[in-house]
Amino acid sequence: MSKIGIIAGAGEFPLILVRKCIEKGVEPVVVAIKEEADESLNELVDGVFWQPVGKVGKILKFLRTAGVSEAIAAGKVNKMRIFRDIKPDLTAMRLLWSLRDRKDDTIMNKVADLLAGEGVTLLPQTKFMEDYLPEPEVFTKRTPTEEEKSDIEFGFHMAKEIGSLDIGQTVIVKRRAVLAVEAIEGTDSCILRGGSLGNGDVVVIKVSKPNQDLRFDVPAIGLQTIKSCIDARAKILAIEARKTFFFQKTESVRLANRHNISIVSF
Amino acid sequence: MSKIGIIAGAGEFPLILVRKCIEKGVEPVVVAIKEEADESLNELVDGVFWQPVGKVGKILKFLRTAGVSEAIAAGKVNKMRIFRDIKPDLTAMRLLWSLRDRKDDTIMNKVADLLAGEGVTLLPQTKFMEDYLPEPEVFTKRTPTEEEKSDIEFGFHMAKEIGSLDIGQTVIVKRRAVLAVEAIEGTDSCILRGGSLGNGDVVVIKVSKPNQDLRFDVPAIGLQTIKSCIDARAKILAIEARKTFFFQKTESVRLANRHNISIVSF
Known part of the structure; x- marks a missing residue:
């Protein structure tokens, strides 16, 4: 063996x-x-x-x-x-x-x-893990509005730029303003800060780095991320399709549905 | 008149x-x-x-x-x-x-x-305000070490990139890692977060944006910034020469000297 x-x-x-x-x-x-x-x-x-x-x-x-x-x-x-x-x-x-x-x-x-x-x-972190790298999809009952889609696009661009500097992979956006940028504090803290600064209704975007080395730091979300989104009163959690791990998907989607949060990969 | x-x-x-x-x-x-x-x-x-x-x-x-x-x-x-x-x-x-x-x-x-x-x-915010835009200078008794200078350089580059995205103008660095990036929370909160994440001994860098419109948002430091640096146990506050306002200089330098903090423009 x-x-x-x-x-x-x-x-x-x-x-x-x-x-x-x-x-x-x-x-x-x-x-x-x-x-x-x-x-x-x-x-x-x-x-x-x-x-x-x-x-x-x-x-x-x-x-x-x-x-x-x-x-x-x-x-x-x-x-x-x-x-x-x-x-x-x-x-x-x-x-x-x-x-x-x-x-x-x-x-x-x-x-x-x-x-x-x-x-x-x-080896790449994605080895054996194909099942956890979703294609573009809306996972939840709630789908993003046009306004929210535009926040996702804006945040995607910003998060890619922050990723290219190797500072972090997550940004929190509301109505096309960046409320919080992740550095060393970790995704959950960043989500909570953004939610508090924006007084809720924020959009969380997490992406891979433009030159992502698959051996380390492939972005991931899971149940804890949804819990942070709930605490931050976020309305959207958007991740990059094929390049972000989605762990504990069933429980996460169930919980997100209960709190009317959209989870999307794009 | x-x-x-x-x-x-x-x-x-x-x-x-x-x-x-x-x-x-x-x-x-x-x-x-x-x-x-x-x-x-x-x-x-x-x-x-x-x-x-x-x-x-x-x-x-x-x-x-x-x-x-x-x-x-x-x-x-x-x-x-x-x-x-x-x-x-x-x-x-x-x-x-x-x-x-x-x-x-x-x-x-x-x-x-x-x-x-x-x-x-x-009009530009700098109108009538030339006295408050310092040339390159070390204002305090304490001068940065070689190691700290390298953190200032690293942070300068990172802060310029964040500024070019119009996200914020301040980053907190320790040993060439970005601990915190300013977005909407303001400079003082960002300094405190960086200090806490790095357990003190951090370097604070504040710069103008690469395409700074002088009519708005010219970066500024003053007594409150020094107080935040003290609370964050920062050791350096570095600002961009000729492009950052330094208000309440006398009191700020005095207070920084008492806490062995370097203030530099470069």
Whole structure:
């Protein structure tokens, strides 16, 4: 049986990926980032290797020792930790020192290089995950109005520009004004801020970066995103078709319908 | 004696401008935006016309009746009000309906057109204000380190890009990562968020837009900006030389020195 390394960050994504691997007869070798990953990984596979994000050397050694030649980095690692409470080991310190900037892609490219140095190829996050990348569709009962469609288009353009700078992938718009731009705070905080600044009725747009490296940071939404949209009194959640993961779709659409929110991919 | 209309928004700027006009022998005809402007305008001139931001028709009529042919829009009007608690009159409603988007420049260009329709030319905010546009300088005892200079450069580039989209003019950076991007929340909120996300030691960069229309939204810092930097535990406040107003300089530099913050224009 072939093996695949899974470096598990936050959320549903690593759980889904592990299940998909098992379905396809691939053995998942799981490194779980202690600060981020869901403990229920332990219920899916034995021998999950739990490590803090700063222990890069240990993580690399584990994957090498396990004889893994391919890996997927699944689920977010909160970048704020790099500025706050990370305790880097020697390898992590070397990595941080060698960065020309701390954009997501810069950091992840270095991680990919380190893995390559251990003979491990980082695969696209979309591997095994085709089912979760929707085509253009309106998922909910409620469909966007013409006015809202124009906000989606405006926000799409703005979010692509922000993405091209590798700052973030989400913007919150109301009547063709940008209320909030995501940087390091994460999508949920950005949605809540935008909703509060606009006093509700906002449009949330999340897209992939123009030069999206599929190995990292493929945008994703799920049940938590819908909950944030409800708290922000958003009326639309729009994602980029074929390039955004939609996790927990059934529950998410059900919840969105109850709150008269449109979810669309376009 | 020649007259000039002053449409007074928030902060020190309208007060300073009114004083400058008087110094130069120009009579200021002041329309004060009720939600924003400082009441001490009443102490500087008689007959200040106080109106809520939504009463665009009344404001235009007042300037026309006063026989003003030139005006300056001084001081911010919080754009959030347009989404929250504005009560527009007919002229304001027509203005809002005619906008293709609600970017700052789109709104202000329409305001300038409305004024032009009344025979009033909107002048650059920099008129009479040369003393407040600093050359490149380090204002404080503390000067930026090489590492911090590189953050300033990185942030300058990012802020210019955000400015070119007419989203905002401020970014908060730490070790070449963008922690926060200003959109509609205003500079002070953005600084506080960035400081909190980065756990202090952040660099604040504020620039003009690449195609800055000097008639509106010339970036400005002052004592309140320094207070926000202190609360955010920022270490640098960097502004664009010749294109950013520095108000209350003496008090600001004094306060920054006490908190070991660098203020630089570059």
